[in-house]
Amino acid sequence: MAIELALAGADPDLILANQKGLIAIGAGLAVGLAGLGSGLAEKDIGSAAVGAFTEKEELFGKGLIMTVIPETIVIFGFVIAIMMII
Amino acid sequence: MLKPKQMSRVLLVGHKDVLEQTIEVLHSLHGLHIEEYEDDGYFNIGKPLPGAEQDSKELLKLRSISSFLGIGEPYHRPVDAKQLSSGLEEKLEALDSTVSDKLRRKSDIEANLKDVETKTHDIKPFSGISIDFDLCSGYDSLQVFSGSIKKGVDIETDLKKITSEYQLFASNTGVILLFVPVRYGDDVSSLLNECEFAETKIPEISGVPDVLISELKSRHDSLTADLGSLSVEIDSIKSQEEEFILSSEELLAIETQKKEAPLFFATSEHAFVIDGWIPDDEFTAMKSRVSEATRDRVHIALREEAADEVAADDTNIPIEYDNPKIVKPFEAVMNLYARPKYHEIDPTTFVFIAFPLFYGLILGDIGYALILLGISLYGRSKLHGEGWNSLFTVLIYCNISTLFFGILYAEFLGFPLAGLNGHPGLIPGWDTTFLFYGLGGEHITYPIHRTHLVTTLLVVTLIIGVIHINTGFILGFRNVLAKHGMKAAVLEKGGWMILQLGIFLLLFGMMDIVPGMLPGAVIFVLAVGMLIAGEGGTAIIEIPSILSNILSYSRLLAVGLSSIGIAKAINIMSEMMWSSGGVFIIVAVLIFILGHTINTALSVIAPGLHALRLQYVEFFTKFYDGGGRIYDPFGYNRTYTEE
Numbered sequence: 001m002a003i004e005l006a007l008a009g010a011d012p013d014l015i016l017a018n019q020k021g022l023i024a025i026g027a028g029l030a031v032g033l034a035g036l037g038s039g040l041a042e043k044d045i046g047s048a049a050v051g052a053f054t055e056k057e058e059l060f061g062k063g064l065i066m067t068v069i070p071e072t073i074v075i076f077g078f079v080i081a082i083m084m085i086i
Numbered sequence: 087m088l089k090p091k092q093m094s095r096v097l098l099v100g101h102k103d104v105l106e107q108t109i110e111v112l113h114s115l116h117g118l119h120i121e122e123y124e125d126d127g128y129f130n131i132g133k134p135l136p137g138a139e140q141d142s143k144e145l146l147k148l149r150s151i152s153s154f155l156g157i158g159e160p161y162h163r164p165v166d167a168k169q170l171s172s173g174l175e176e177k178l179e180a181l182d183s184t185v186s187d188k189l190r191r192k193s194d195i196e197a198n199l200k201d202v203e204t205k206t207h208d209i210k211p212f213s214g215i216s217i218d219f220d221l222c223s224g225y226d227s228l229q230v231f232s233g234s235i236k237k238g239v240d241i242e243t244d245l246k247k248i249t250s251e252y253q254l255f256a257s258n259t260g261v262i263l264l265f266v267p268v269r270y271g272d273d274v275s276s277l278l279n280e281c282e283f284a285e286t287k288i289p290e291i292s293g294v295p296d297v298l299i300s301e302l303k304s305r306h307d308s309l310t311a312d313l314g315s316l317s318v319e320i321d322s323i324k325s326q327e328e329e330f331i332l333s334s335e336e337l338l339a340i341e342t343q344k345k346e347a348p349l350f351f352a353t354s355e356h357a358f359v360i361d362g363w364i365p366d367d368e369f370t371a372m373k374s375r376v377s378e379a380t381r382d383r384v385h386i387a388l389r390e391e392a393a394d395e396v397a398a399d400d401t402n403i404p405i406e407y408d409n410p411k412i413v414k415p416f417e418a419v420m421n422l423y424a425r426p427k428y429h430e431i432d433p434t435t436f437v438f439i440a441f442p443l444f445y446g447l448i449l450g451d452i453g454y455a456l457i458l459l460g461i462s463l464y465g466r467s468k469l470h471g472e473g474w475n476s477l478f479t480v481l482i483y484c485n486i487s488t489l490f491f492g493i494l495y496a497e498f499l500g501f502p503l504a505g506l507n508g509h510p511g512l513i514p515g516w517d518t519t520f521l522f523y524g525l526g527g528e529h530i531t532y533p534i535h536r537t538h539l540v541t542t543l544l545v546v547t548l549i550i551g552v553i554h555i556n557t558g559f560i561l562g563f564r565n566v567l568a569k570h571g572m573k574a575a576v577l578e579k580g581g582w583m584i585l586q587l588g589i590f591l592l593l594f595g596m597m598d599i600v601p602g603m604l605p606g607a608v609i610f611v612l613a614v615g616m617l618i619a620g621e622g623g624t625a626i627i628e629i630p631s632i633l634s635n636i637l638s639y640s641r642l643l644a645v646g647l648s649s650i651g652i653a654k655a656i657n658i659m660s661e662m663m664w665s666s667g668g669v670f671i672i673v674a675v676l677i678f679i680l681g682h683t684i685n686t687a688l689s690v691i692a693p694g695l696h697a698l699r700l701q702y703v704e705f706f707t708k709f710y711d712g713g714g715r716i717y718d719p720f721g722y723n724r725t726y727t728e729e
Contacts (some may be wrong), residue, residue: 010243061423068489068699071641072634081638082540086526 027081034077050059088431089160090714091365091408093119098360098376100384106135110349111379112360113340114729119404123352132358133408134346141345144178145338152331153187155324156368163358164728165333168219174334181327188320198308206302212295214258220292221264229271231264231278233285248273257295261286263339277615294369333726340722347720361389375506378487379527402426405714413438415483416662418476422593423702424712427566430504431561433710437701440554441480444697445549448646451653453499453682454689455488474530483536484697496533504533536646543632543643551639554700555632558708577620585613585632588678635704645696656681662724 049063095119100108154240180536211234212219229441237260245252249270250426255263266274291298333461352359364372373386408418409432414439415457416599426432447454458481467476496503496511506518524530524542531599536543600606617625656678663674706712 015502057130058424064422064699065702068695068703070701071636073643075638076634079544082544086541 023084027084029080030084031074031077034074034080036068038074040077041073045070087409087413087435088430090409091406091434092364092718093367093406093716094369095389096362096364096369096372098358098387099383099387100358100380102262102353102356102358103242104380104383105132107379108358108360108376108384109135109344110678111371111376113344113347113460113721115375117368117372117719118360118362118364118725119717120347120350120360120720123359123361124218124351129352131352132351132353134348135188138342138345141338141341145335145342147182148178148335148338149329150355151181152335154185154189155320155327155331155718157324160321162329162332164724164726165329167337167724167727167729170333170337170727172331174337175653177330181330188316188323190314192313192320192673195309195313196603199306199313199561202302202306202309202487205289205291206299206306207217207296208287208289209291209302210469211259212263212289213299213652215255215261215295215382217255217263218292218294218299219289222288224453225265227268228253228265229268229274230288231266231283231285231625232261233259233278233283233290234259234284235278235281239281241277244277245274248277255341263288265315266719267681286584294634308604329726333634336724336726338724340724340727343720364718365406365466368398401713402715403428404717406432406717407432416436416441417474417478419480419698419701423706423710425714427711427714427718430565430711430714432452432710433561433706436557436705438483440705441697442487444642444700445484446489446491447547448696449488449689450491450495450646451497451649451650452492452503453487454491454686455492457686458485459489484694494534495536497611497650500650500657500685502535505699506535506538516652536643537650538551539641540647544640547639547642548636549641551636551704555635555708556583556586556637558705562709565711574620577616581613581616581620581625582632582708584609584616585629588613589633625666638683638704639700641696641700646693648652649685649692652685652688656685 046067049059049067053059053063088139089387098108123131222232229686241262242254245254245264249266251267251270252274253265259264262273264278293301306549348358350360352361369388374599376384376386380631405428407414407420413434414470416434418440419437420426420432420434462478462481462485464484466475469475469478492498501512501514502509504516504518510518517534518531518535521532524539525545526541528539530542534543537584559579559582563575566578567575588606588608588610591600591609592603593606595603595606613628614629614713617629621628660674660678660681663677
């Protein structure tokens with residue numbers, strides 16, 4: 001009840017701005033956390049891939065592919081963020 | 087264009103008398119990929135032609151000279167091979183004697199220098215002691231201690247308690263020389279140990295340390311001067327003989343290659359057999375030239391059974407790309423992944439279209455496009471070699487596409503060129519024109535403002551993804567069709583295409599664009615059934631990957647937006663500094679230049695890698711196996727010589 005009362009007295013513009021801010025934080029979290037996830041996955045694959053292609057140079061292409069596969073996670077995060085903002 | 091060069095397997099059989107001529111012709115044709123003969127007991131492996139040993143010895147000598155002189159790979163005008171080979175041996179002999187003389191002198195000087203340095207190192211601790219090293223050893227009644235003790239300890243007071251018969255010398259470096267009668271030896275030794283005595287070996291040289299050190303120093307100086315003048319001499323030889331060394335090294339390498347070629351052939355007592363692959367379009371030329379050179383004494387035949395072999399297993403056939411000149415640079419991109427197999431479609435042409443397109447779509451900025459075009463044009467003219475050439479040509483294609491999209495987006499280093507909603511652009515008076523409405527009520531305009539068109543562009547990128555991926559499936563359909571027949575092709579590749587149709591119908595059903603979700607569901611189930619029949623149960627696990635593959639194309643927008651974001655941040659920061667005036671103007675210029683330099687570097691890496699990844703991961707996995715053998719024809723790419 002108290003919150004409703006407080007809201008009733010508040011400036012509608014302020015409420016709107018607040019909501020926008022929260023959405024922006026949400027979008028930021030979606031991209032940021034997904035990015036962290038991608039990073040964590042890629043660091044292990046990347047080091048293994050570098051190890052592999054120093055031994056055998058032909059593996060560069062395959063190593064690159066393996067390394068960038070988790071990158072899609074952050075793209076999903078980005079899509080979600082965009083959908084939240086618009 | 088879409089297939090590697092067609093190859094035929096040929097056999098050349100002839101008498102050993104014409105072996106040399108045959109090798110000569112094959113080498114100059116540079117077209118036959120020779121299959122090495124493995125001894126099966128019936129034939130023997132051939133012996134090198136006469137003179138091979140001599141040539142490889144000379145080549146070895148030349149290479150050691152070249153490595154001693156430190157010769158790199160500069161560009162020289164090619165010299166005439168015949169002229170070169172006539173006087174090669176004498177000239178090489180002379181060069182070898184000069185160089186080995188220099189080499190000997192150099193190693194002598196270096197050995198002396200080393201000796202001087204070791205001696206100086208040994209004597210240095212004793213500097214300041216005015217006693218000949220001869221007098222430091224060889225006594226019966228005296229014991230000599232030489233070494234360093236703890237700093238600041240006055241040893242003499244304690245020493246006097248033991249005996250007054252002693253002689254003590256101290257050097258500048260803190261090393262002491264102490265002479266005591268043998269009978270006090272043990273006492274003195276324990277006293278020294280208390281003072282943390284560490285022994286320093288007395289050098290076995292005669293002379294007073296300081297005199298020796300100054301002698302050694304002057305010797306060191308003169309040796310260094312000698313070495314300096316010697317390296318000037320070596321440099322002059324290098325610049326004089328560089329061309330000769332490079333061209334004759336090439337000449338000898340070619341000669342050795344020719345003379346050692348029989349090691350790959352099968353031979354009997356009188357005949358030889360050469361087995362290899364040749365591109366179909368070069369076969370007639372080879373046949374006529376070999377016949378002409380050997381007066382028809384070599385029998386050349388296509389191996390018929392090879393055709394069946396080819397159908398069964400194509401991993402053994404060497405692969406040579408067959409692309410138009412404009413597409414060629416992208417073969418480097420293919421090689422990074424894998425060469426196509428013989429019966430596969432060679433996707434270089436598709437990469438040639440899609441890679442620059444995606445790159446431009448992501449970057450799309452006139453400023454960066456011009457900078458990178460400049461860099462790549464300059465780099466291509468300065469750096470030679472096939473790798474560099476391909477890299478810069480690919481960059482040029484990519485940045486032409488970037489320039490096109492830059493004009494479409496009207497962006498220059500992150501600044502919009504046209505004004506929008508009352509914000510002026512970089513070009514005064516040019517305002518954005520409204521064309522029509524896009525998705526979600528967004529305004530489609532010219533120029534396109536990517537930051538204001540996110541929904542529409544997101545959908546556009548996904549459509550590009552669907553087109554690209556399905557191109558992959560169509561190519562895959564063709565590959566499976568050629569290898570395993572119609573049924574497998576429809577089930578394996580067609581299944582995926584129908585699955586997408588099902589997914590889209592379901593989505594449209596959800597959005598009420600088509601009535602109900604039933605048709606979509608039916609097609610979806612049908613497609614899953616086809617996939618399970620074609621690829622087995624594991625296909626079910628793969629189903630979500632089709633969605634992630636398509637969504638992955640949204641990076642075409644995402645990476646571009648991040649690039650704009652960085653450029654805008656740089657521009658805002660430098661604008662803020664600029665408006666402060668005074669010294670801050672310099673800071674503003676610095677931020678602008680440094681920031682855009684970093685973003686230019688990122689503009690190669692980020693769009694490049696993402697565009698590449700879309701080819702490798704999303705596109706190639708739909709149809710491409712790769713793993714073909716490299717076509718390495720018998721012959722030599724001459725750089726420093728010409729025939």
